Structures are given as C-alpha cells and as structure tokens.
Amino acid sequence: MTDMPHSLATAEPVDNLTVMGGGLVGCLLALYLTRHGHAVELFERRPDIRGNGPVEGRSINLALSDRGWRALEGVGIAEAVREVAIPMHGRVMHDVQGNLTYQPYGQAGQSIYSVSRAGLNRRMLDLVEQEPTITLHFNQQCRRVDTRRQELEVLDTETQQARVVPYRRLFGVDGAYSAVRSALQRTDRFNYSQEYLNYGYKELTIEAAPGGQWAIEKHALHIWPRGQYMMIALPNLDGSFNCTLFFPYEGPESFAALQTPEQVTAFFDRVFPDALPLMPQLATEFFDNPTASLVTIRCFPWTLQDQVLLLGDAAHAIVPFYGQGMNAGFEDCTVLNELLHRFGPDWARVFQEFESQRKPNTDAMADLAVYNFREMRDRVADPRFLLQKKIESKLSAQYPDKWLPLYSQVTFSNLPYAEAWANGQAQEEIMQRLMPHIQTEEDYQRPEVQQLVAAEMARRP
Amino acid sequence: MTDMPHSLATAEPVDNLTVMGGGLVGCLLALYLTRHGHAVELFERRPDIRGNGPVEGRSINLALSDRGWRALEGVGIAEAVREVAIPMHGRVMHDVQGNLTYQPYGQAGQSIYSVSRAGLNRRMLDLVEQEPTITLHFNQQCRRVDTRRQELEVLDTETQQARVVPYRRLFGVDGAYSAVRSALQRTDRFNYSQEYLNYGYKELTIEAAPGGQWAIEKHALHIWPRGQYMMIALPNLDGSFNCTLFFPYEGPESFAALQTPEQVTAFFDRVFPDALPLMPQLATEFFDNPTASLVTIRCFPWTLQDQVLLLGDAAHAIVPFYGQGMNAGFEDCTVLNELLHRFGPDWARVFQEFESQRKPNTDAMADLAVYNFREMRDRVADPRFLLQKKIESKLSAQYPDKWLPLYSQVTFSNLPYAEAWANGQAQEEIMQRLMPHIQTEEDYQRPEVQQLVAAEMARRP
Numbered sequence: 001m002t003d004m005p006h007s008l009a010t011a012e013p014v015d016n017l018t019v020m021g022g023g024l025v026g027c028l029l030a031l032y033l034t035r036h037g038h039a040v041e042l043f044e045r046r047p048d049i050r051g052n053g054p055v056e057g058r059s060i061n062l063a064l065s066d067r068g069w070r071a072l073e074g075v076g077i078a079e080a081v082r083e084v085a086i087p088m089h090g091r092v093m094h095d096v097q098g099n100l101t102y103q104p105y106g107q108a109g110q111s112i113y114s115v116s117r118a119g120l121n122r123r124m125l126d127l128v129e130q131e132p133t134i135t136l137h138f139n140q141q142c143r144r145v146d147t148r149r150q151e152l153e154v155l156d157t158e159t160q161q162a163r164v165v166p167y168r169r170l171f172g173v174d175g176a177y178s179a180v181r182s183a184l185q186r187t188d189r190f191n192y193s194q195e196y197l198n199y200g201y202k203e204l205t206i207e208a209a210p211g212g213q214w215a216i217e218k219h220a221l222h223i224w225p226r227g228q229y230m231m232i233a234l235p236n237l238d239g240s241f242n243c244t245l246f247f248p249y250e251g252p253e254s255f256a257a258l259q260t261p262e263q264v265t266a267f268f269d270r271v272f273p274d275a276l277p278l279m280p281q282l283a284t285e286f287f288d289n290p291t292a293s294l295v296t297i298r299c300f301p302w303t304l305q306d307q308v309l310l311l312g313d314a315a316h317a318i319v320p321f322y323g324q325g326m327n328a329g330f331e332d333c334t335v336l337n338e339l340l341h342r343f344g345p346d347w348a349r350v351f352q353e354f355e356s357q358r359k360p361n362t363d364a365m366a367d368l369a370v371y372n373f374r375e376m377r378d379r380v381a382d383p384r385f386l387l388q389k390k391i392e393s394k395l396s397a398q399y400p401d402k403w404l405p406l407y408s409q410v411t412f413s414n415l416p417y418a419e420a421w422a423n424g425q426a427q428e429e430i431m432q433r434l435m436p437h438i439q440t441e442e443d444y445q446r447p448e449v450q451q452l453v454a455a456e457m458a459r460r461p
Numbered sequence: 462m463t464d465m466p467h468s469l470a471t472a473e474p475v476d477n478l479t480v481m482g483g484g485l486v487g488c489l490l491a492l493y494l495t496r497h498g499h500a501v502e503l504f505e506r507r508p509d510i511r512g513n514g515p516v517e518g519r520s521i522n523l524a525l526s527d528r529g530w531r532a533l534e535g536v537g538i539a540e541a542v543r544e545v546a547i548p549m550h551g552r553v554m555h556d557v558q559g560n561l562t563y564q565p566y567g568q569a570g571q572s573i574y575s576v577s578r579a580g581l582n583r584r585m586l587d588l589v590e591q592e593p594t595i596t597l598h599f600n601q602q603c604r605r606v607d608t609r610r611q612e613l614e615v616l617d618t619e620t621q622q623a624r625v626v627p628y629r630r631l632f633g634v635d636g637a638y639s640a641v642r643s644a645l646q647r648t649d650r651f652n653y654s655q656e657y658l659n660y661g662y663k664e665l666t667i668e669a670a671p672g673g674q675w676a677i678e679k680h681a682l683h684i685w686p687r688g689q690y691m692m693i694a695l696p697n698l699d700g701s702f703n704c705t706l707f708f709p710y711e712g713p714e715s716f717a718a719l720q721t722p723e724q725v726t727a728f729f730d731r732v733f734p735d736a737l738p739l740m741p742q743l744a745t746e747f748f749d750n751p752t753a754s755l756v757t758i759r760c761f762p763w764t765l766q767d768q769v770l771l772l773g774d775a776a777h778a779i780v781p782f783y784g785q786g787m788n789a790g791f792e793d794c795t796v797l798n799e800l801l802h803r804f805g806p807d808w809a810r811v812f813q814e815f816e817s818q819r820k821p822n823t824d825a826m827a828d829l830a831v832y833n834f835r836e837m838r839d840r841v842a843d844p845r846f847l848l849q850k851k852i853e854s855k856l857s858a859q860y861p862d863k864w865l866p867l868y869s870q871v872t873f874s875n876l877p878y879a880e881a882w883a884n885g886q887a888q889e890e891i892m893q894r895l896m897p898h899i900q901t902e903e904d905y906q907r908p909e910v911q912q913l914v915a916a917e918m919a920r921r922p
Contacts, residue, residue: 189710189754193654249650293650 014038014345018152018167020142021045021174024117025312025329027124029173030134031075032337038345039133043140043154043165045174050122060203061234061242062120063088063221063323064113065411071330074337077127084119086235087111092220093380098274102220103380103389106408112221112323114234142174145183147304169347170308173329176297178314184304192299197319197373199229200255200291201246206278208239215278216241223376224272229253230377231272243279244320246294246377255291294319296366302355306348309355311336316362321373322410328365328417332358364418368410388435392427394444395453402460403427430456475499475806479613479628481603482506482635485578486773486790488585490634491595492536493798499806500594504601504615504626506635511583521664522695522703523581524549524682524784525574526872532791535798538588545580547696548572553681554841559735563681564841564850567869573682573784575695603635606644608765630808631769634790637758639775645765653760658780658834660690661716661752662707667739669700676739677702684837685733690714691838692733704740705781707755707838716752755780757827763816767809770816772797777823782834783871789826789878793819825879829871849896853888855905856914863921864888891917 014037019030022044030040064072064085072078089111090104105112128134143162144153152165172180184190209215214235216222222233222241229248233241248254253271258264261283268276276282297317302310312329335358339350379385389405396403406424409415415423434456437449444450475498480491483505491501525533525546533539550572551565566573589595604623605614613626633641645651670676675696677683683694683702690709694702709715714732719725722744729737737743758778763771773790796819800811840846850866857864867885870876876884895917898910905911 189657191654191656193652193656195652195654196650 015169015347016041017169017171018165019043019171019173020152020180021172021178021312021314022125022128022136022138023173023175023312024121024124024326025332026171026173027121027128028071028075028330028333029171029311029336030128031077031124031131032333032340033171034131034133035075035337036340036345037133039135040131041135041137041165042128043137043142043152045141045157046138047158048125048138049118050125060117061114061236062117062326063234064115065323065327067324067331067334067414068327069113070414071334074334075127077124080123081115081120082113084123084237085113085115086237087113087219088221088235089219090221091380092217092222094222094224094272094274095381096226096271096273101386103386104393106405106412110408110412111219112411114221114236116236117326142179145170145180145308147183147187147308150307167307169306172308172310172314173312174314176295176313176317178310180308181299181310181314184299184301184308184310187304190299190301193297195296197294197370198248198250199246199373200249200293201244201320202255202286202291203289204231204243204245204279204285205281206233206241206243206275207280212239214239214241223380224275225377225379225381226271227378227381231275232376233275243275246373249291258286261287296370298363298366300355300359302359303351306351309351315358316366318362318366318369319373320369321376322365322369324365324369324410324417328362331414361417364416364421365410368417368421368424384435387438387441388431390441391434391438391444392431394441398453399457402457476630476808477502478630478632479626480504480632480634481613481641482633482639482773482775483586483589483597483599484634484636484773485582485585485787486793487632487634488582488589489532489536489791489794490632490772490797491589492538492585492592493794493801494632495592495594496536496798497801497806500596501592502596502598502626503589504598504603504613506602506618507599508619509586509599510579511586521578522575522697523578523787524695525576526784526788528785528792528795528875529788530574531875532795535795536588538585541584542576542581543574545584545698546574546576547698548574548680549682549696550680551682552841553678553683555683555685555733555735556842557687557732557734562847564847565854567866567873571869571873572680573872575682575697577697603640606631606641606769608644608648608769611768628768630767633769633771633775634773635775637756637774637778639771641769642760642771642775645760645762645769645771648765651760651762654758656757658755658831659709659711660707660834661710661754662705662781663716663747663752664750665692665704665706665740665746666742667694667702667704667736668741673700675700675702684841685736686838686842687732688839688842692736693837694736704736707834710752719747722748757831759824759827761816761820763820764812767812770812776819777827779823779827779830780834781830782837783826783830785826785830785871785878789823792875822878825877825882826871829878829882829885845896848899848902849892851902852895852899852905853892855902859914860918863918 017033017038017040019026019040019042022042026042030042033040069078072081090102093101093103128136139157141155141157142152143155150167152167153162154165155162170180172178174180185192206215218235224231229246231243231245233243235241250256258267264283264286265276268279268282295317296319299315302315311332313325316328318325318328336354339353343349392405396405404413406420406427409420409423410417434452437452438444478494478499478501480487480501480503483503487503491503494501530539533542551563554562554564589597600618602616602618603613604616611628613628614623615626616623631641633639635641646653667676679696685692690707692704692706694704696702711717719728725744725747729743756778757780760776763776772793774786777789779786779789797815800814804810853866857866865874867881867888870881870884871878895913898913899905
C-alpha cells in the first residue's frame, strides 16, 4: 500500500475490467480506466447510436457544468465538447403575459452549457473506439448477473444468441434501471429505494427562426414557471430549442386532462402564450412523444467486495431539476480516478473508499434536485424570491469569502454536494432573517440592514 | 353506492377472490372475506405447518396487543387464542450486575400477550379449513404474477409441477419478500424502499426450571439493554423463554466478533451474567440458529386498479421493536372489514380507501418501530429515562383526558398510528421542558412543578 500515485499506462494491461453500459458515464469511465493501464470490455444494450437507428426517448439536451467539465478535462476531451456546447449565462423567466425576467446564474463569465446527449455520446464512443485496450460490444443486453460465479448472461439483440461472459471486476454503469444493481438487490441487506414524483415530462420543440436563428435568447435557459408545473427550453446549435414540459400526471391541469390536440393548443395558448406560436409541431409532438416518469433511486452498498461497483444513475438516479444527473455521474469518474491514483489497483480499498466518500454527496444531490424543482416551477415566479436572489447576489459580492450562493456551489464549484447542501440551508436561514427588513433592492444599502448583514457575517467561519 | 352495511353471508358467494399467503394475516384475511359472503382460494408456499415438517426460521414468539385482539374478536376467535397466550404486564430490565428494574406497560389490567407464532398459525389454519367457501392449497410457490392477463404461475413444490391460475381479484399477503408486490414493482411509478438495520437477530432459549416452572418472572417481557445491543425474552407455556439477541453485524461487539463457542460464552458471561446459567444450549444454538436481518419495507401504491391489493408485511414490513408487526397486519383486516361493510363489493373504492387510510398509519408505525429500538436497547438503561417514564405515568394519572403515554396509544388503543406518533412527539417535547425541573419522583408534587404541568396541560386540546 502506498500513497504515491500509481504509475499510469504501463505497457501491459494491469487488470481486465468489465464495464456494463456505454452511455455517457460508461464511456467516460472506460476512458479513465484505460488511462490507468487496464484493459476494458465495454457492453452496451443499444445499437451503435452513431448509425442511423432511432435514439431512445431520453432527454435530448443536457446542461454541462463545472463538475462535468472537470471530468472531461481529466481525459483531455473537454475542448472537443466545448465546440458543440452553447453557453447559457442565466435563466430567462417567461410570465403568463409573455413578460421576461432575467437572472444570471453566477458571476460574469460563469455559464452552464447546453449539449446534445446523443451528440456527446457519439463523440465519446469515437474516443472509446480509438483506445486499443477498450473492446466495445453493442446490442448486448445484460439478462442476468451471477455474482457467485462472476458471470454475466448477455443476449445479442441482433442474433438473439445468449452467451455467458465471465468477469473479474464489473462496473455497473447501466443507468437508472440497472441490471447489475438488480443482482446486488438479491444479496442480503441491500438498501434500496425508488421514489417517483407525481409529475411526468414530455419533450417538445421550439423551432428555429428563419435562417437558422434563435427565436428567443440563445444564451439562456428559458423557464415558464406556473406554480404546479413548468416548461423549460435549452438552445440547440441549429436554432431550435428543446423544450421539456414538467406536468402532473393527474388533476385539473395535467397530462390526463389534455386528451385532444384542441385541448393542448388551448392550454398552451392560455398558459404559455409567447411559446405557442414558436411551436408549430406542438399538437403532433404532444401525442407522439412519450410521457416519461421522474424517479429518484438510492441504494447501498454500491459494491460487492472487490468485484462489483455501481456508478452513475445505476447507483444514484436523480430528478433533472438541478441539471446535475450527468455532472454527478461524470464526477463519479473524477473521484474514482483520484482513488486509483492514490491506491493503484487495490480494488477492495478503491471500491470501499469510493462508496463511503461518494454516497453522502449523491444523497445530498438527490435532495437538492427535488428542492430545485419547487424553486424552478414555483418560487422563481415570486417577486419576493427574485428580490431575495438579487440581495443574495449583492451579499455574495460584498463578502466573497463568506458567501457563495447555493446554485454556484453546486454548479460552479467542486465542493462536495453534501457540504454545498448544508451551506445552502444555513444561508437560506440567514436570508429568512434578513428579508423582513428589505423591501427593495436599494434597502440593502440602508445602515440598519448593513449592520444586520455584518452581524450575520461575523458569526460565519 | 350506499353507506349502509352490505348484507353479510348471503347464500351464494358474491365474488371469487384469490389470497396469496397463508400466514397469520393471510388466514385472518380469508376468514374476514368469507364472512362477507365471498369464495376464497388461498395459496401458501410452505407445507401445512400442522404436519411434522420443520418450521422456517421466523421469530418464534409474538406479542399480541389491543389492535391484534380486536381483529381476532371480529371473526370470533379471540377467546380460543387467549387460552394459549401469556399476559406480560410490564418490562423487566436486567442490568450487567443482574439487578432488575420493573416498568409496567400500562394501567393495572393492561398487558401484552406472548403467543407462539406457529401455534397461532396452526389454530387459524384449523379455522380456515372449517370454512366451506375457502379452498386451501399448500406447497404452492408463486413464481410470477402477470397483472395484464391476471394470471398467477404457481409451482407445486412437492410435485414440481407448475400451473397457471387465473384470478379476478388478488390479495397479496405473502410477506416481506412478497411475490405479488414484485409484480407491482414492475409497473410504472411504483414507489418502493427496503432499508436494513446494521443489526441482525438470533433466537436463543432460556430453559424451563425443574417442574416446567419459569426461571425468571413469567408475566413480563425481559430486556437486557446494553446501549448498542440488547437481548429480550418472552415466556412460553412450557416454562421456557424465547430469547432474541439484537446485535450489530460488524464491530468490536458483534456477530462477526463471536466466532467460537468459547467467545460466545465469555461474552454472555460478561454482559448477560444472570441469563447465561439459564441458557445451557447457548453455544450450540448460537451457531446452529440463523442470523436474520431486520428490514423496513415501504411501497406505494398498494393496489392495481380493482384487481390487486397488498396487505400485511407485503405492504409494510417493519422492524419488530414495538411488537406491532402482526398487530398492524391484523389491523389491516379490521380496516378492510369496515370498508367492506361500508361499500360492499365496490372493490375499486374499497381498495382506494384502504390504501389512502392505511398508508400514513403504517408509515408512522415503521418510524415508531425504529424509534423504539433505540429506546429499548439504550434509553431504558438510563435512570433519568426511567424517572421520566414514572413522571409521565403520574402525569397521565392526574390528567387522564389530556395524556395517554405513547406506548399505551400504540399498544392499548386503536388510535390511528399516525395520530399516536404525532401525539407522542408532542408529549416528548413537553417532557423535555419539564424534566430539568425534576430530580426525584417526589419532585412531581412540588408546587412549582405542578404549576408548570398545569400550564402545559392548559395548552393541550
């Protein structure tokens, strides 16, 4: 055992590793593992998405933020991704009259980035394929994991042939409905929960303006917050926006209540009047595109001895409202990479450290994601809340060493999620004490307010 | 739809119902359903336990309390059970020196009852078999539930023949590892969690004294609380006690740390010195009997339209520390019976009302059970806590309309569990305010304490 970095990229592979899942996190993981000199066999259930087959109904756009970029930088692929990413500097809120309010995400120069899930996955598959020590298999459905014999049963979905694949170390990166996790669930004392929101989501499109221009502000994430539901939109390179409607399954305003194209159009005309004219395919898309559910999955342990490790959504699927699902999965790779540098191929120790370091942070991220749903659909429409955000921004500018807004801690830092969440809750309590004394932005400068602020800041470490 | 009671026991069966699981709750449910005039087909995985086969390793003794008795009374079988039940009037705590402390469970005449699980199940199977409208099948393992086709696949474990059994309405009463629930888990938006304690339990025996007498107080539940672990004992009719050791899986004092008969005996001699001489089979039993895990299972919904309903452990398995697992399952039957009286065979409504009424209460019971684990293993060894219990008992005697101790609300009332838990938490807060003013039992009568108590009581409804 040594604390010295383990030597990288030796001539001969150190270990033979099996990665189940060739999505975003699976590809990135394979790249990291191979950088440590290991040989990787990578299995993916779907066909090669770089072909012309249809892509399954996952969210089309993702928001890359600092944790994601850091992980991409670690294998030297950040620059290539940055070329196809659109920076979003803040939120644009659309009210029912079509009035806009803008709220920057962070300080000047800080942005999150809209990227295409499929485009990013294709790019990463290209990089994976260039690695001589990674073997990539598509159309391989994992049917069963026998953890006692350390064997996978995989079905080739093209030939319908099943075969048994032995493994020594298995990385389950096969998503929220992970087959690898299912095998761990059958071991004793496996804690597991799946919790659904009473909301579903549906992908819709705002079309490009003539000449491939963006019909609404390109460099922003757009939100139509409506209390019990909301729509958001992220920009694409071709001028269109990918919209997502987050909407209750049941109730007076819900998927169940909208059964005809006329009902859908009338509803959008009433609640999203400025968006409707930009969505000519609305009535078709609304009924053609699936309604997807929103689940939080937690489990523990993530390991089986030194043999199996879960990462990404397989270990901690979260709802999408903080834009951190992919970023958290990518950060898993960063953390694993650091542990491999520290401990080398002492897999038992690496796996143990990984789950004990990472579990409290992804639990906190799961809570943050549900919390941000309430904020996005409901609170961002409240003038008092927007005022509070402005005051917080002044406070952060005045006391930069004492105060980083929660959103920035999550999005523009690498602070462990659990610390960010604890800080954010403490900061919210302070804001609740200050805001009764503040009615306008200018009030922040009043001496009595400044005195209160100074007293609060003096109590902070 | 009518609010009038539905007429009972008509000549012809109203509906054909399928009950999966012939344990305690399954048998009681079948008896209730048949009282409403329905025909019931009851499937049980195990052989008929009234034969001579071995009984699986579930807890051997159970504590019946008011909710359980009420449910048994509803089908007229309480008296028969009472004959083989041993009343336990309170807890006897054994300290490390073997000193005893006694704490009554409730008012005079209030007791919980030690009953044998197998004996009770046998008695209930006898009653089930006497019902002409119940058909009872043993050795029937449910392998698959097809909720779309409404079919079960059952394997006869004697003949190894599988067959398909159609159902119209299916009651899943097949325990914590329910096969029926597994089928619901595969439907969309099914919330589910299984959460294990880091503790296991092991059944052990205190032998009868010569002449079939009880070597320690017969009419009590015995506890050896030791902070991070504990042992309990419940009396049997033959003079023996069934002991359960609740013990960490890992750590310096744990199952993992006791690997030889010598280690077990030395450990018991050190921490349970008064029990050891009464346990001559200890070293054998410790290694022959399984270490069982402790899980809380929550899920929702409990229904699939008007076709499937989960009850008992299949819907809400809890840890055993409040002695309410069986009682909660039996109370499910009481609640369902009331709904069948109100709504007749309007199954969609009955199922809906059942899950919406019952779910918050079994969630509260799950929390109470974990809470009581801490109280039993840790707090009951604390003199301040025992003083608090005595003061609370005086308070309850002085203000009987305003104060019923939490334990009594759970154990000696039919108050919904969620109300009991909320009341209990409010009462604990009051005790936390009073106790700093109280150092001895006599302090309760001091005028300033009486004044504080009166002020607290005046604020209660």
